[in-house]
Amino acid sequence: MNASNTSQLVTVVTPLWNESDTIAALAAALRQLFQDASVKWEWLAVDDGSSDDTVALVRKEMRDMARARLVCLTRNFGQQAAYRAGLDHANGDAVIFLDADLQDPPEAIPEMLARWRDGARLVIGRRRSRPERGMRGLLLRGFHVVFGRLTNNVMPQDSGTFGLMDRVVVEELKRLPERNLFLPALRCWLGHRQAMVWYDRRERAGEPKQTYAKLFNYAWNGITSFSEIPLRFISWLGLSLCLFGTVCTALVFLQRVGQWFGWWTDRLVVGFATQTVGIFFLGGVQLLCLGIVGEYLARIYREIKGRPHYLVEQVVEEKRPQTSEVLKHE
Numbered sequence: 234m235n236a237s238n239t240s241q242l243v244t245v246v247t248p249l250w251n252e253s254d255t256i257a258a259l260a261a262a263l264r265q266l267f268q269d270a271s272v273k274w275e276w277l278a279v280d281d282g283s284s285d286d287t288v289a290l291v292r293k294e295m296r297d298m299a300r301a302r303l304v305c306l307t308r309n310f311g312q313q314a315a316y317r318a319g320l321d322h323a324n325g326d327a328v329i330f331l332d333a334d335l336q337d338p339p340e341a342i343p344e345m346l347a348r349w350r351d352g353a354r355l356v357i358g359r360r361r362s363r364p365e366r367g368m369r370g371l372l373l374r375g376f377h378v379v380f381g382r383l384t385n386n387v388m389p390q391d392s393g394t395f396g397l398m399d400r401v402v403v404e405e406l407k408r409l410p411e412r413n414l415f416l417p418a419l420r421c422w423l424g425h426r427q428a429m430v431w432y433d434r435r436e437r438a439g440e441p442k443q444t445y446a447k448l449f450n451y452a453w454n455g456i457t458s459f460s461e462i463p464l465r466f467i468s469w470l471g472l473s474l475c476l477f478g479t480v481c482t483a484l485v486f487l488q489r490v491g492q493w494f495g496w497w498t499d500r501l502v503v504g505f506a507t508q509t510v511g512i513f514f515l516g517g518v519q520l521l522c523l524g525i526v527g528e529y530l531a532r533i534y535r536e537i538k539g540r541p542h543y544l545v546e547q548v549v550e551e552k553r554p555q556t557s558e559v560l561k562h563e
Contacts, residue, residue, distance in 0.1 A: 241272040243346070244325030248315035250281040252333040253290055260294035262339045272346070275300035275325065279318045282309035295551040303549040310543045313414040313454075316394060317542045320403055328403050330394045330416075334437040336364075337395035341432045345397040353428035354402050355420060357388070358395035363434040376452045380418075383460040388421040389429065401425065412535050412542065415455040422459070457528055464529060467522045474518065 245263065252259075260276075267274050276298055278291050288305060295301040304322050306315065316330060327349055329342060337358060345356040365373055377390045394417050398406070405423055406416070421427070457463065 241327070242325045243272050243274045243327045243329065244277050244319075244323040245274065245329045245331055245342075246277045246279065246316060246319030246323055247331050247333050248279045248281055248312050248319065249283060249287050249291065249333050250309060250312070250315070251283045251285045251287060253283075253285045253287050255333050255335065256287065256290040256294060258335060259333050260298070262335060264297065266339045266342060273300070275302065277301075277319055277323055278303045279315045279322075280305045281312065281315040282306055292549060295549070298551060301551040305546040305548070307544040307546045312394075313416055314543045316416055317414055318545070320407055322548070323403065326400050327397050328400075329397045332394065336434050336437050337393070338432055338435060341395075341430050342397070344430045348428035348430065349397055349399060351428070352426060354399035354425040355423075355427045356397040357392050357421070357427060357429055359389055359429050359431050360391045360393075360434045361431045363391075364436045372448065376448075380452070380455055380459075383456055383462045384418065387459050388418040393417055396420070399425070410536075411458075412538075412540065413454060413458050413532050414542065415458040418455060418459050453528075457532060463525045467525060470518060470522070474515070 247259065249256075263276055276295075278295075278301070280288050280291070280303060288303065291303050295303065302322065304318055306318060310318075319330070320328065327346065329345065331337060331339060331342075341358060345358070348356045363370065363373070381390050396417075398420060402420060402423060402425055406420060409419065
């Protein structure tokens with residue numbers, strides 16, 4: 234970071250999965266961003282097992298860029314694994330995570346670079362506003378609130394993968410062995426000097442790829458990666474049910490004693506419905522607790538197996554002497 238601007242290399246990592254409808258806009262935005270001289274730059278696209286013509290379109294766009302590489306994974310490993318592949322293959326002094334849908338504006342990158350040059354080793358993009366409305370927007374906002382509460386705010390609220398990492402942060406992230414990746418929080422957990430860049434999130438270019446099921450899995454993976462509170466919840470729930478059962482038992486006992494001495498004149502009716510509801514309720518609680526324990530055991534199982542985050546099919550590189558396609562920072 235102490236080197237001159239012209240000797241610094243900035244790598245923009247973009248994971249791709251069936252993004253044929255966004256490649257042209259993404260490449261145009263990057264070329265527009267990097268047109269004035271400041272630093273050297275490269276575009277590192279990671280194809281996460283696309284089944285459309287994403288790879289062909291990326292290779293076509295790469296011909297008009299001074300530095301570009303395409304890493305093709307053998308199948309779809311997931312966005313976090315694709316970002317990890319980008320970390321492993323990035324050569325930049327600074328590495329920037331940027332989704333292909335352009336909801337996170339590339340125009341915020343120059344400000345991130347300015348914060349990096351001022352000494353920040355991690356620059357996080359925070360959303361001032363977002364376009365999602367209705368149930369989807371409610372769930373996304375709710376996740377950030379719940380995640381912050383459960384993880385003691387390990388990462389800034391309303392932030393995601395969009396951000397810049399210094400080479401030091403990249404190397405330390407690569408040394409972490411865990412397989413269950415949640416990189417937005419993991420990079421903050423390292424504890425280096427951080428800076429924030431606020432921006433307004435835009436409408437997505439192309440059709441959204443994240444279903445509600447994928448969003449839920451993403452949220453649950455983040456929570457279980459950085460919080461043991463779901464496990465503690467089992468103890469709290471068990472204690473609460475024990476106290477509730479103790480109170481109910483005491484009330485029934487008092488009613489019986491009251492009948493013996495004539496203090497309680499109402500008849501005690503033990504209904505089938507009450508027993509049935511109690512059995513189903515307690516059975517559901519037990520299954521819920523077993524499910525939470527099982528989730529953590531499954532995570533341990535995946536870590537112990539030690540399988541790689543991803544497998545690479547091929548790496549395609551386009552590299553020419555760089556002239557005017559470099560990053561504007563002022």
